[in-house]
Amino acid sequence: MKFLIKSATIVDPNSSFNGQVKDILIDNGQITQIDDQIDAKDAQLYDATGQFVSPGWMDMHVNIGDPGYETKEDIASGCAAAAAGGFTAIAVMPNTNPPLHSKSEIEYLKNRSKGQAVNVYPIGCLSAKREGVDIAELFDMTQSGAVAFSDGNKPVQNAGLMMRSLQYALAFNGLVISYPEDASIAEKAKVNEGVTATYLGMKGIPNMAEELMVARDIFLTEYTGGKIHFTTISAAGSVDLIRAARKKGLKVTADVAAHHLMLDETVLTGFDSNYKVKPPLRTLTDIKALKAGLKDGTIDTVVSQHTPHEIEFKDQEFETAAFGISALETSFALFNMSCEKVLSLEEMVDALAVSPREILGLAVPSIELNRAAELTVFDPDHQWTLNTENIKSKSKNTPFIGKQLKGKALAIVNNGQVVLN
Structure with a gap:
């Protein structure tokens, strides 16, 4: 499966692309291309404009x-x-x-x-x-x-x-x-x-x-x-x-x-x-x-x-x-x-x-070419409310249900899988 992240700001202290806005193409769990503009018609597209991607x-x-x-x-x-x-x-x-x-x-x-x-x-x-x-x-x-x-x-x-x-x-x-x-x-x-x-x-x-x-x-x-x-x-x-x-x-x-x-x-x-x-x-x-x-x-x-x-x-x-x-x-x-x-x-x-x-003592993932794609896409300014029906955990013991929160992970990529939030 190909997955294309468009226009994300890379935040990775160990990456040569740190601080840059790039497209990131992931193919079969690997980062195969990082560039200003990538066209991949057969890829699942995710528009990350204004968002950030990190290890x-x-x-x-x-x-x-x-x-x-x-x-x-x-x-x-x-x-x-x-x-x-x-x-x-x-x-x-x-x-x-x-x-x-x-x-x-x-x-x-x-x-x-x-x-x-x-x-x-x-x-x-x-x-x-x-x-x-x-x-x-x-x-x-x-x-x-x-x-x-x-x-x-x-x-x-x-x-x-x-x-x-x-x-x-x-x-x-x-x-x-x-x-x-x-x-x-x-x-x-x-x-x-x-x-x-x-x-x-x-x-x-x-x-x-x-x-x-x-x-x-x-x-x-x-x-x-x-x-x-x-x-x-x-x-x-x-x-x-x-x-x-x-x-x-x-x-x-x-x-x-x-x-x-x-x-x-x-x-x-x-x-x-x-x-x-x-x-x-x-x-x-x-x-x-x-x-x-x-x-x-x-x-x-x-x-x-x-x-x-x-x-x-x-x-x-x-x-x-x-x-x-x-x-x-x-x-x-x-x-x-x-x-x-x-x-x-x-x-x-x-x-x-x-x-x-x-x-x-574990290997630290990095946003570089030909590395395994283990990524988090997030927006620190994203305003959202935690609702009981949206909680993925079996348990709901949290005081933040119904509360306005700021900052959210919008997607992860790992083990060849993509999870969109």
């Missing part, structure tokens, strides 16, 4: 229910939601049943995702059964296709386990992903500790619960010589700690969830459980620090932290509702709206397409 975006923190929780999200619906959000690749957390803690589960997920327009990369468990006691079969999972190791939304409380995991993964250049939270401090609190928590009459989670674990894992990384990635950081102090670690030359990277850039704790005053996330929404001071971290490179990439739930998990009192937002389809809009005056378009594409793959 396909990657989200390195996605929760998919398969295996075990397919009623929340299965591979097909998760990939459809990812494509609608502009992602050509996703790395999925091991929060499944059974968890992705051996090569069998990794190979199952790889096989289940074959033929999709979105590439699916499994993140294996750091500990067996995600129990936080014994190291999982890290090397075997790497051989089967795991790109990193994490216990997902279960923070590793055992410092010895984290240390030994970093040491073991070092032998094969493996990446450990830390979800930083000291559970003994966070306990069963549901919101950020501060004025809003007091107003709501709820116990809060202090920034320190996150910052202590960031500090601990930085010390362990320095001691072992390993490499670590902090996912969904939310606190200003965490940004400072990671910035200092990077200045020391430690192998430390980090991401932030798009909703933590857009929303602060005050949106919780209406007790809408769709805003209930973990780590909790913080303050405007924290948001300012997160944006500064993105700008200076302390934070490498932005993730959706896509966490789909059936309606019964969210349609209940705030205190008992589950954490998480179904976020793949709105992640770019939130990132764009919150950071359009902070980051250039090229910096945003670097955070969406280049940095996550570099962190995971």
Whole structure:
């Protein structure tokens, strides 16, 4: 199949065509021509005038229910939601049943995702059964296709386990992903500790619960010589700690969830459980620090932290509702709206397409002749409204239904397939 993208502005820091308005011809999954004017009568035509094309975006923190929780999200619906959000690749957390803690589960997920327009990369468990006691079969999972190791939304409380995991993964250049939270401090609190928590009459989670674990894992990384990635950081102090670690030359990277850039704790005053996330929404001071971290490179990439739930998990009192937002389809809009005056378009594409793959050791797609076509077409000025009937995910647990959003991925091209939004 031939696909012709007309008059798109190329945004690709690794391309010789960066910043230029070009036609791009794709034939059988390959970029066969890039020119000012291309005529291909037998090609499917897409007019991208006023739009941008970049290397396909990657989200390195996605929760998919398969295996075990397919009623929340299965591979097909998760990939459809990812494509609608502009992602050509996703790395999925091991929060499944059974968890992705051996090569069998990794190979199952790889096989289940074959033929999709979105590439699916499994993140294996750091500990067996995600129990936080014994190291999982890290090397075997790497051989089967795991790109990193994490216990997902279960923070590793055992410092010895984290240390030994970093040491073991070092032998094969493996990446450990830390979800930083000291559970003994966070306990069963549901919101950020501060004025809003007091107003709501709820116990809060202090920034320190996150910052202590960031500090601990930085010390362990320095001691072992390993490499670590902090996912969904939310606190200003965490940004400072990671910035200092990077200045020391430690192998430390980090991401932030798009909703933590857009929303602060005050949106919780209406007790809408769709805003209930973990780590909790913080303050405007924290948001300012997160944006500064993105700008200076302390934070490498932005993730959706896509966490789909059936309606019964969210349609209940705030205190008992589950954490998480179904976020793949709105992640770019939130990132764009919150950071359009902070980051250039090229910096945003670097955070969406280049940095996550570099962190995971994956090949970075580029818009060049004779390269595989893995592209995202998008418009940062596109105004749109999220409607329930248009959501591709199985789950609708998002506070943005009916809200006006700015910035949308309009098409992806990958694996010889085209998905138009």
